[in-house]
Amino acid sequence: MAQLTIKDIAKICNVGVSTVSRAINNEPGISDKTKERIMQVVQEFNYIPNNSARNLKMVESNTIALIVTGIDNVFFQSMFGEFEVELRKHGFDYLLHAVSWQEDVVTVATELMKEKRLKGMILLGGQMERPEERLDALGIPYVLCTVAHSSEHPLPNCPWVGIDDELEGYNAVSYLINKGHRDIALVAGQRYDNAVSAQRLAGYRRALAEHGIPYREELVHFTDPQMTDFSPENGYVGAKELIASGVSFTAMFCMSDLITLGAYKALDEAGVRVPKDCSVIGFDGIELSKYMCPGLTTMYQPRVDMVKSSVELLMKEVGADNGPVHKIYEATLIERDSVITREE
């Protein structure tokens, strides 16, 4: 299939290439008549401009990279589709790039940036080391999405959107405490390498402290370093070990809905009924949480709004007005059937 170029179109229309360029890019300095005539031909011959040439000339492309740490995380995956429609809505292409835990995000980002002359990037994922300063220094437009954040250890003044992980962790546990629970197990992610996990843990501890409940190490389970964070396996093993340890609890806070899935399984196998014997609260509010049995009470993260805000912020950056902003969303508690009030 021989590709036809802007020159061909120009020849057919008997105009100069610049005129065609003006027509297809909706630029001023062209009469409506010729523009219409050109567009007619463009339609007819199904001409599509070569993106490489355009990008080359325009120094930067119209591509946004979506860099995600933890591409196998269902919560992130559920945002891909949204990102796609949102970015396309703004006329951008998007490039999905997974980075493993070993790789340095900034290195990857820089290479990608140069190689592709990207317009900007959205960093999705929680477990990366704070990349802001280096990214700022490089002058790369970016926005951080779903990074770990708390009011006590706030993210610097850089563009990001997310929730207050400490606060929402606090809210989740407070909810449990208000329901009469005092012995609350926690199934967490990585102990050291996951900032999101760390923040939600802090929220857990604060909620406990505020109600005069001592923090007990034996009630919390961190996942193995080599196990996938926030995964069903994480939850299964976590709950399993908690049960095996013999420690007693009437409620359980899982740091992700996927964790609860595995925890449900472990609980079930041990004959512990949810919520009768043990209440469970999750985090994220992914679609499947609704279909768990019993329906999972969970902290819903407004992921659709979050991706919208993310691209809006990025648009601001690459567009006219600068002024790094961020946006904190609140998680909303969805009450279903996995938590019951504990009788004295």
Add this chain to the structure above:
Amino acid sequence: MAQLTIKDIAKICNVGVSTVSRAINNEPGISDKTKERIMQVVQEFNYIPNNSARNLKMVESNTIALIVTGIDNVFFQSMFGEFEVELRKHGFDYLLHAVSWQEDVVTVATELMKEKRLKGMILLGGQMERPEERLDALGIPYVLCTVAHSSEHPLPNCPWVGIDDELEGYNAVSYLINKGHRDIALVAGQRYDNAVSAQRLAGYRRALAEHGIPYREELVHFTDPQMTDFSPENGYVGAKELIASGVSFTAMFCMSDLITLGAYKALDEAGVRVPKDCSVIGFDGIELSKYMCPGLTTMYQPRVDMVKSSVELLMKEVGADNGPVHKIYEATLIERDSVITREE
């Protein structure tokens, strides 16, 4: 950040640009000494060639498009990561492009192809109309992945990888029948617009027929046209309506694991115990199937192998040896606890 170009490198090294080009592309006609010297500088200054310029000059890029219909389908999503590593392994970039059900895949593909001068594409998803002839006509290298297929209505001789949906549907239902079940409900996807669903349905009917069990329309549920296919909601509503209809069954075949998730929920709400009152078999073998309660017996699709084969096939196409091949995988039955043998 001013991007440095091949000219800058050439100037620094006191050589011509063509020499630098030869060095970075591992081309002959350059002495090892200068090559080494140049690469040194390339490393030091962290020079990365401009992809747009390269693509422009080379007529086609090194990008593969992954075009997926039904981007919100967890089964497909679970393949993204695999595709990424596999494609990168072969030195290709990849572009994820979702296409909605309304859009015409071939149109989208053609535009993308021209605009980006893609090397080829992988079409992921089952509900698209047979695009092969048109794609062939256009001369676009492609491979179809997870398209609907059966030995009776085989796909033409074009590059594709997938399973035999009719056969595996047959296998699933046969398994149930061999376990003593005769009244087997079916929760399917779209009635008319989903070829995968149609093939598995055919398998269901064949299994029934072979065992002298009449096909009963009232035992099968198709999803609403506006509902997402193969989703938990699909399963929930399906099972709910089946139960409400009063028809009796001792087993249920769900066309995806996600469907079983919703079905479990509906069954649970109706007080129907799995597998005691009703056995359930799923399809896909996604990770979470393991963590459902009871553990889901399901037809596992070897998705990792399937993506590997897909890119291998594509590599063959864009590379030297042509010869459209395809690869049929077998699903393997994973037995867990959701199916029991029915006593007479």
Add this chain to the structure above:
DNA sequence: CTCTATGACGGTAACGTTTCCAATATCAAT
């Protein structure tokens, strides 16, 4: 010493756009 084959290298024309600038057409006002 001369000639020639060979291996290294440099110069430069493309690739298909966009954008600046110059050129022309249009038109109203004088």
Add this chain to the structure above:
DNA sequence: ATTGATATTGGAAACGTTACCGTCATAGAG
């Protein structure tokens, strides 16, 4: 009609590469 201003248009340079082709050493053979 002439002028000036303005709207439209065309030409050509540039973007950063690759690939072709020509040049120039170097060295080995005669």
